[in-house]
Amino acid sequence: MEEIHKRILQRNRINLVRDLDPSSLYDGLLEKGVFTQDMIDEIKSAGTRRDQARKLVQDLETRGSRAFAMLLLCLEETDQHGLAELLQRAAPAVQIWPAAPNQVVDLPVVRPLPLCKCAMIIWSPERENTLTRPPGRTRRDSIQSYKMDASPCGHCLIINNVEFEPDSELSNRKGSNIDCDKLEKRFKALNFIVEVRTNLKQRQIKHALSALSKKDHSQCDCCVVIMLSHGTEVSHNRFPGAVYGVDGQHVPVQLITNYLNGQHCPSLQGKPKLFFIQACGGGERDTGFEVSPDEVEPSIGGADDQTDAIPMSSSSDSLSLSDEVDARATLPTPSDILVSYSTFPGYVSWRDTQSGSWYVETLDQVLEQNAATDDLVTMLMMVNHEVSQNSAKGLYKQMPGSFNFLRKLLHFQTHA
Template identity: 90%
Template sequence: MEEIHKRILQRNRINLVRDLDPSSLYDGLLEKGVFTQDMIDEIKSAGTRRDQARKLVQDLETRGSRAFAMLLLCLEETDQHGLAELLQRAAPAVQIWPAAPNQVVDLPVVRPLPLSLCTDVEQQGKDNVPIYPIQKPSPSPSEGQNLFLIFRFFPLTRVCQSYKMDASPCGHCLIINNVEFEPDSELSNRKGSNIDCDKLEKRFKALNFIVEVRTNLKQRQIKHALSALSKKDHSQCDCCVVIMLSHGTEVSHNRFPGAVYGVDGQHVPVQLITNYLNGQHCPSLQGKPKLFFIQACGGGERDTGFEVSPDEVEPSIGGADDQTDAIPMSSSSDSLSLSDEVDARATLPTPSDILVSYSTFPGYVSWRDTQSGSWYVETLDQVLEQNAATDDLVTMLMMVNHEVSQNSAKGLYKQMPGSFNFLRKLLHFQTHA
């Protein structure tokens, strides 16, 4: 989205959150290719109407140059004319004009949003660009007018591009391993976490990363370590990795759920962790993949799973030494503001080129064996070892999800990892055959 249109949405966010009916816009935004169904479902899951409206407005800013015009059209189509006029007054270059019958209004050429099919936009010669009219009935049939909107769509290629990952070293990898917690924190020590740390340190060194391990950090020290990482010069690197091994909990969030604890019992939201490496705070990582692996609980719920047919059941692992990294949900003074103040949006992260992989589904515990380490890290290490030479990261994380989902703790409890993926390209690690 153009910067001027982002500012318009930010300045009018209070009115949009208060008055917008997001449910009426979903079909139109989906039909026009602004959002995918998965994105719509995520917005719906935000909660109340106000929460959905807030998230819809925030996510629109990441959806390309035609998103603002499509929002205006959808507002008109759903009779939310007041909000459409409010936004149009501030954006005279984006208009939806009434036209006489059979008259076409030619708007400036806009580039469509690449959707989730790994598509990349390529500009063709002007004469080869197809034109697709979108017709909208007039608000009043008695006026005998139609509204037409014309957009020229550039053809999309169906070939997924890959991130450049051939620098040597490939990038920096920071591992924060919190094992021994202070008595006042009321958090148990995480026996078995050193096993996880050793595995991941060796694995990412093998993938040609410079690995730094920091152990038993307080909240303030976690922030300092992340700040120091963000201030490094990454211009000669292709990627950056942050691995958090600690206790975790749920917190209020706008984009990335969960938080991890320092050994002092104070937590740092995952959303804040990702902020340190976004384009605003770390310009030398702009356009480069930033990967976050979180081995911590997303909350305190224990998943007992559901019954499946016998042919779907595979052998499970897990035993009496399984522990969790769960802490009850808490409020967070570190999480970004959820208020509707006009300037609040300016501090939210831009998630482009970020992937956050969680050891467990938000709200649920993550299991760790005191002898062999956590289910998630053990599986992640094995999958990277066996498949990094042939498969991309997202495919490998799907393998991790499947393998961990087959485990059982104490013969009863399950675990389901997952990712928030905002990568734009395929990611293949460096390997030495």
């Protein structure tokens, strides 16, 4: 399949998985030679309708230059006109017409148009129904994907702070080892070299990050840092929050990201740097708000739920002078960086002592189920939605979020 058509399928995957009726397409795709019967049977065995739709779209990308046009034709033939129009708008040169019975239509291969210097409107699924086209102009899909095929894909550093020193006045984080084990296995499965460091003081956290920045990443495509600890809200000029060492001294998130910027780690220039922060952003507890009955879903959470909250430090005095100056003086425009927080800045993050934190448990599940088909930002939206449905002690809520400075789509490596 042409690369432009693969990107169209990837960008519309949410709508396709949600609305596609795959069973009605099987005969047409088989008749037109897109799939063999064995391939159809394998797609059918994927499970639910959504699973079959996801598998069908994924497999289409491997089925040659005519597969995209044949998909559009089958969608028209099975009265799935809305999806056909959605895909057609992104590839206007593909012409669809009814096919005679038992006739294979050999549609022309569509070549991508040359790039022009005119302004482009960047597409995203959420804006599909809100963007309007200027008169006489056609929207162009211009988002590309990061290169993510190196083996190994990159380094992943997990800092797991569980047992805190008595003088820190911070409680031990029971359940964090469960989070750590899940994420270690998950990112190994995504072809990362995973290093786990446990119970680090502030100075040791900085040393571990510095050592990571000094590695040669030239043969890698990505770098991941995961922080599992207590946290607090601090003053900042880019990325909010700070993570505590077991000695009770914290490291600002903006300083954590600073170690991997283009100046301190040249071999990661232009490559995605991902930070996942399981820690509180402050001390406020979110009690949520009322929603209509059809929006209410079953929630989880119970007496074992704990928070990673430390009272908010809002004054600039909460940062040591060296940390604040270093972060502000050396952090350039944070391109190719994504920081995913377990909770909204200023609020607590909930952790179940038996099953781990809400955020990590959900992140692990979403990566397992969707990494083969969806990009990272889309999956983080899934995490946001699922965690937002939880409830601690039947009352408190949690809302994850991200600061996203990625320039392209990011698709992890999978064995699927």
